[in-house]
Amino acid sequence: MSNSTITNEFALARLSAKFGDKIISSETPFDLLTIEVSSADAHEIIQWLKEDEVLKVSYLTNLGGVHYPTEKDREFAVVYHIHSLVNNFRIRLKSFIPLSNPSIATITDLFVGANWMERETFDFYGIIFTGHPNLTRILNEEDMDYHPMRKEYQLEDDTRQDKDNRFFGR
Amino acid sequence: MGKITDGKVETIDYQGFQLTTLDKAIGAARANSMWPLPFATSCCGIEYMATMGSNYDLARFGMERMSFSPRQADLLIVAGTISKKLAPILRQVYEQMAEPKWVLSVGACASSGGIFDTYSVLQGIDRIIPVDVYVPGCPPRPEQIIDGIMNIHALVKEESLRRRYSDKYKSMLNDYNIETDVK
Ligand code: SF4
Numbered sequence: 099m100s101n102s103t104i105t106n107e108f109a110l111a112r113l114s115a116k117f118g119d120k121i122i123s124s125e126t127p128f129d130l131l132t133i134e135v136s137s138a139d140a141h142e143i144i145q146w147l148k149e150d151e152v153l154k155v156s157y158l159t160n161l162g163g164v165h166y167p168t169e170k171d172r173e174f175a176v177v178y179h180i181h182s183l184v185n186n187f188r189i190r191l192k193s194f195i196p197l198s199n200p201s202i203a204t205i206t207d208l209f210v211g212a213n214w215m216e217r218e219t220f221d222f223y224g225i226i227f228t229g230h231p232n233l234t235r236i237l238n239e240e241d242m243d244y245h246p247m248r249k250e251y252q253l254e255d256d257t258r259q260d261k262d263n264r265f266f267g268r
Numbered sequence: 269m270g271k272i273t274d275g276k277v278e279t280i281d282y283q284g285f286q287l288t289t290l291d292k293a294i295g296a297a298r299a300n301s302m303w304p305l306p307f308a309t310s311c312c313g314i315e316y317m318a319t320m321g322s323n324y325d326l327a328r329f330g331m332e333r334m335s336f337s338p339r340q341a342d343l344l345i346v347a348g349t350i351s352k353k354l355a356p357i358l359r360q361v362y363e364q365m366a367e368p369k370w371v372l373s374v375g376a377c378a379s380s381g382g383i384f385d386t387y388s389v390l391q392g393i394d395r396i397i398p399v400d401v402y403v404p405g406c407p408p409r410p411e412q413i414i415d416g417i418m419n420i421h422a423l424v425k426e427e428s429l430r431r432r433y434s435d436k437y438k439s440m441l442n443d444y445n446i447e448t449d450v451k
Contacts, residue, residue: 238353252387253387254385255386255391258385258391
């Protein structure tokens with residue numbers, strides 16, 4: 099990554115030295131170091147990244163979900179983007195969780211700003227962040243009974259009658 | 269003596285007397301002193317602001333005062349996308365307005381959901397409250413909004429003083445499940 103004082107290789111080597119097999123895989127699309135970790139380890143690794151004296155990856159930029167309906171037992175991904183303001187270095191963590199138990203530990207104890215992001219991810223994907231202080235819907239109506247970004251639900255409003263379904267992919 | 273022909277007002281012997289009906293006089297007074305409540309949410313709200321501003325100047329039609337309390341407003345101007353989460357609030361605002369009241373729906377989103385054919389957006393405010401005039405466009409230019417307001421004025425001038433007692437009006441409110449205090 100340009101203007102960064104540490105390289106992807108250096109950060110990955112440091113992470114691997116510390117966590118070994120807990121780093122399931124890694125890649126660098128668009129020069130952004132991306133590692134996959136298990137949902138059980140995600141909290142520990144994020145905490146270490148935040149507290150590490152060298153990497154200092156202590157700013158949570160974004161947290162979100164992805165739905166992969168065809169990937170058996172890896173239906174949901176939780177994606178963390180974390181940034182080191184000191185080193186100008188970014189890293190992305192992905193953690194896959196199954197549809198049967200879509201839960202992962204909250205990181206609100208590490209980053210207060212994760213609170214609303216986790217609520218939003220819960221709202222749209224139904225991912226349970228265990229330990230979250232107030233895991234309720236944040237953007238949709240309180241009485242909505244599904245998680246609309248899951249791909250089994252259509253995005254369109256199905257009460258519209260004035261649109262020809264052939265042209266709107268229904 | 270002058271007489272009323274076709275709703276026109278005639279002067280009597282050029283003496284400064286005028287003859288009209290109470291309906292018409294009050295209709296004209298209402299139409300030329302409307303207090304609109306702007307319910308502006310998104311891009312159409314910006315066009316609405318331009319309409320209010322000095323270039324297009326709604327004030328010259330007797331709409332100097334925007335009423336931000338529904339209780340003192342006669343015209344609800346809904347400009348912008350209304351999400352389903354906002355729908356009950358819009359309805360509550362409408363219910364709080366005192367009779368007589370009119371509704372202007374500005375833009376494709378307020379009128380039909382517009383480009384947002386999606387689970388989170390109300391597909392037209394006429395699903396929850398009655399609408400008098402629709403202004404098409406995405407967004408409509410201020411001239412179009414003014415045209416919509418001119419159409420509202422035309423309605424207001426012709427409206428019966430006893431509209432709220434009419435069966436047609438009552439049954440319309442009933443269709444929307446809106447309570448009235450008129451028995
Ligand atoms: S109709 Fe168009 S301009 Fe108006 S609020 Fe909707 S998207 Fe925005």
